[in-house]
Amino acid sequence: MALIEVKNLEKEYVNEAIVTHVLYNLNFKIDKGEFVAIMGPSGSGKSTLMHILGFLDKASGGQFIFNGRDVSTLHDDELAEMRSSQVGFVFQSFNLLPRTTVLENVILPLVYTSTPARKREELATTALNSVGLSHRLNFLPNQLSGGEKQRVAIARALVNDPAVIFADEPTGNLDSKSGLQVMQILQELNADGHTIILVTHEKYTAEHAKRILRIKDGEIISDELVANRQFATGAKELIK
Amino acid sequence: MDFTPIKLALTALRAQKTRSVLTILGMSIGIAVVITIMAAGKGLDHMVMGQLDAFSPNTVTVEVKIPSTKKTSSDNAMGMATGITITTLKEKDLDTLRKHPNIAAAYGFVTGQAIVKYQNEAKTSLLFGEGYNLQEVEKFEIASGRMFTKDEEESLAQVAVLGSKMYELLFGEENAVGKTVYIKGKPFRVIGVAKSRGAMMGMDMDKMVLLPAKTMQKRVLGIDYYQELIAKVKDRTIIKQTVADLETAVRENHDITDPNKDDFAVNTMEEAATMLSSIINGLTLLLVALVCVSLLVGGVGIMNIMYVSVTERTFEIGLRKALGAKSRDILKQFLAEAIIITVAGGIFGIISGAAFALAIYFIAVSYGYDWAYAVPISSIILAISFSAAVGLIFGLYPAKKAAAFDPMVALRKE
Ligand SMILES: Nc1ncnc2c1ncn2[C@@H]1O[C@H](COP(=O)(O)OP(=O)(O)OP(=O)(O)O)[C@@H](O)[C@H]1O
Numbered sequence: 001m002a003l004i005e006v007k008n009l010e011k012e013y014v015n016e017a018i019v020t021h022v023l024y025n026l027n028f029k030i031d032k033g034e035f036v037a038i039m040g041p042s043g044s045g046k047s048t049l050m051h052i053l054g055f056l057d058k059a060s061g062g063q064f065i066f067n068g069r070d071v072s073t074l075h076d077d078e079l080a081e082m083r084s085s086q087v088g089f090v091f092q093s094f095n096l097l098p099r100t101t102v103l104e105n106v107i108l109p110l111v112y113t114s115t116p117a118r119k120r121e122e123l124a125t126t127a128l129n130s131v132g133l134s135h136r137l138n139f140l141p142n143q144l145s146g147g148e149k150q151r152v153a154i155a156r157a158l159v160n161d162p163a164v165i166f167a168d169e170p171t172g173n174l175d176s177k178s179g180l181q182v183m184q185i186l187q188e189l190n191a192d193g194h195t196i197i198l199v200t201h202e203k204y205t206a207e208h209a210k211r212i213l214r215i216k217d218g219e220i221i222s223d224e225l226v227a228n229r230q231f232a233t234g235a236k237e238l239i240k
Numbered sequence: 241m242d243f244t245p246i247k248l249a250l251t252a253l254r255a256q257k258t259r260s261v262l263t264i265l266g267m268s269i270g271i272a273v274v275i276t277i278m279a280a281g282k283g284l285d286h287m288v289m290g291q292l293d294a295f296s297p298n299t300v301t302v303e304v305k306i307p308s309t310k311k312t313s314s315d316n317a318m319g320m321a322t323g324i325t326i327t328t329l330k331e332k333d334l335d336t337l338r339k340h341p342n343i344a345a346a347y348g349f350v351t352g353q354a355i356v357k358y359q360n361e362a363k364t365s366l367l368f369g370e371g372y373n374l375q376e377v378e379k380f381e382i383a384s385g386r387m388f389t390k391d392e393e394e395s396l397a398q399v400a401v402l403g404s405k406m407y408e409l410l411f412g413e414e415n416a417v418g419k420t421v422y423i424k425g426k427p428f429r430v431i432g433v434a435k436s437r438g439a440m441m442g443m444d445m446d447k448m449v450l451l452p453a454k455t456m457q458k459r460v461l462g463i464d465y466y467q468e469l470i471a472k473v474k475d476r477t478i479i480k481q482t483v484a485d486l487e488t489a490v491r492e493n494h495d496i497t498d499p500n501k502d503d504f505a506v507n508t509m510e511e512a513a514t515m516l517s518s519i520i521n522g523l524t525l526l527l528v529a530l531v532c533v534s535l536l537v538g539g540v541g542i543m544n545i546m547y548v549s550v551t552e553r554t555f556e557i558g559l560r561k562a563l564g565a566k567s568r569d570i571l572k573q574f575l576a577e578a579i580i581i582t583v584a585g586g587i588f589g590i591i592s593g594a595a596f597a598l599a600i601y602f603i604a605v606s607y608g609y610d611w612a613y614a615v616p617i618s619s620i621i622l623a624i625s626f627s628a629a630v631g632l633i634f635g636l637y638p639a640k641k642a643a644a645f646d647p648m649v650a651l652r653k654e
């Protein structure tokens with residue numbers, strides 16, 4: 001059984017009287033352990049798709065089946081539960097809580113789970129360790145570089161050991177070196193068995209994934225495995 | 241119990257230190273003002289009420305007066321200052337008063353000064369000659385011993401009741417009742433000691449010696465007139481008529497036809513008392529207005545901060561929801577924030593309000609006012625229910641608003 005199955009998925013935004021049709025009749029499956037890049041030009045609907053797959057937004061039509069469950073039947077609280085237990089997000093603009101320490105930022109997803117308070121700090125420290133930030137636990141976000149912020153965001157995304165990690169343009173705000181570090185971490189996480197869905201408009205970044213789903217104007221125009229996969233090795237050593 | 245919302249709230253409050261401190265400050269100022277004002281109101285009330293005792297609204301007095309002037313005995317220190325002594329106010333007038341159907345009780349009053357001796361102690365004292373029925377007319381309490389009786393007054397018994405300070409000056413710790421003091425060389429048996437009465441209209445009532453009025457007239461002063469008659473009316477509502485009746489009757493007693501030639505004046509405390517109580521009412525109204533304004537200002541300030549905080553924190557709320565928070569979690573966190581602010585503001589407010597009230601008390605006492613330090617329970621209840629209401633209304637509304645955010649909309653908002 002596929003982890004994610006999308007059938008005839010449609011999305012339209014309705015703002016007052018204006019209807020914006022963004023996604024048209026999408027069909028694909030993603031299995032556990034995959035590393036998929038969703039690639040397309042700006043405005044093509046990549047983020048919209050990611051938000052639906054990440055339980056942040058609801059489809060307007062068709063089906064999204066996650067682990068055998070039809071997501072369209074879920075209530076708000078159940079969606080929150082899915083976000084809490086099944087997915088982790090890395091956003092282009094980091095989205096860390098300001099004036100809140102690195103450690104507390106990473107603990108954040110855990111406070112909405114049943115993880116005991118004692119265990120939370122331990123898990124967060126481990127996650128921060130794995131992105132090479134164990135020396136920054138009590139820093140505030142504004143004391144970090146862009147690359148460090150994004151690594152905090154990755155630690156936060158993986159701290160609750162989610163089934164899928166979504167990364168929306170995670171390298172978009174970073175220089176190439178920091179971007180490579182991020183990609184290396186994502187590849188390592190994938191190698192450890194995490195399913196990763198990466199949204200990008202760059203071919204080079206997309207080629208770090210194993211499979212590329214191209215969308216344009218809300219429709220899938222191709223879905224193929226990466227022939228010449230890029231490996232971001234060695235970049236992570238720079239941060240240690 | 242799950243402390244997570246409280247921890248989250250504390251973290252969030254710490255992340256917005258200035259805002260949190262300002263909110264708590266606003267809250268505690270509101271509460272402190274309420275408590276201070278209400279405590280000050282109580283203190284003032286105590287002071288004014290103490291004064292009002294001297295202005296018993298049921299009292300009617302007949303004072304001697306120099307004819308064709310407005311000067312009554314109390315205006316010129318019982319007529320002594322002018323050198324003119326009016327000697328026409330007599331027992332007959334007192335009887336006239338007592339017979340009036342609206343008079344509950346009346347007594348005659350004379351005053352003088354004399355040296356009072358006990359063994360080696362000698363003190364100059366104010367002597368008050370008052371009726372045996374003094375206690376029927378005004379508040380006068382005996383600390384030990386007793387008041388003199390009608391028989392003692394009629395028989396010109398040489399008995400005395402000491403003011404509390406005069407007792408201490410003469411006897412120290414010693415028991416005075418049954419002992420003999422000498423006034424103008426004559427022996428007086430002490431039969432009682434009065435409770436402290438404080439100052440009344442500028443006179444220290446505790447330093448006087450009380451004698452039966454008739455004993456004082458005959459045995460001390462050698463006169464047969466009174467300086468003042470003091471009476472209590474039964475029905476205050478017809479006091480004006482009573483005054484008119486008494487004026488006519490006393491005039492008749494004194495063979496006066498022209499009211500301009502009156503050698504007496506019938507007065508009531510009504511006007512003074514009415515004025516005082518209208519001042520008190522005015523002050524109370526002012527205090528209530530002050531309390532309302534401070535509650536309003538505090539409340540609006542807190543609402544503003546809480547409301548702005550939700551709008552400002554759209555991103556935080558969206559992010560928390562994106563990371564798995566349910567609406568309920570957000571609601572709990574915002575409520576916990578409101579409760580923490582409310583409780584902290586409440587505690588600081590009550591403590592500082594009580595402290596301000598104490599400061600005012602010390603200042604008032606240092607100025608010699610008969611102030612009282614009381615933080616009324618009602619003010620604490622008002623303050624607590626105010627802060628709880630503010631916390632609930634101004635906390636719940638933004639919290640509900642925050643909880644209803646769609647995570648995506650909140651995150652996208654830049
Ligand atoms: N809330 C919304 N209401 C109306 N239209 C929206 C809304 N959100 C997104 N859109 C529209 O949907 C389309 C797809 O947006 P989306 O953010 O998914 O694009 P994207 O592929 O992620 O682009 P980019 O690479 O620039 O991030 C855009 O045309 C956008 O204007």
Ligand SMILES: [Mg+2]
Pocket residue numbers: 046047048168
């Ligand atoms: Mg996008």
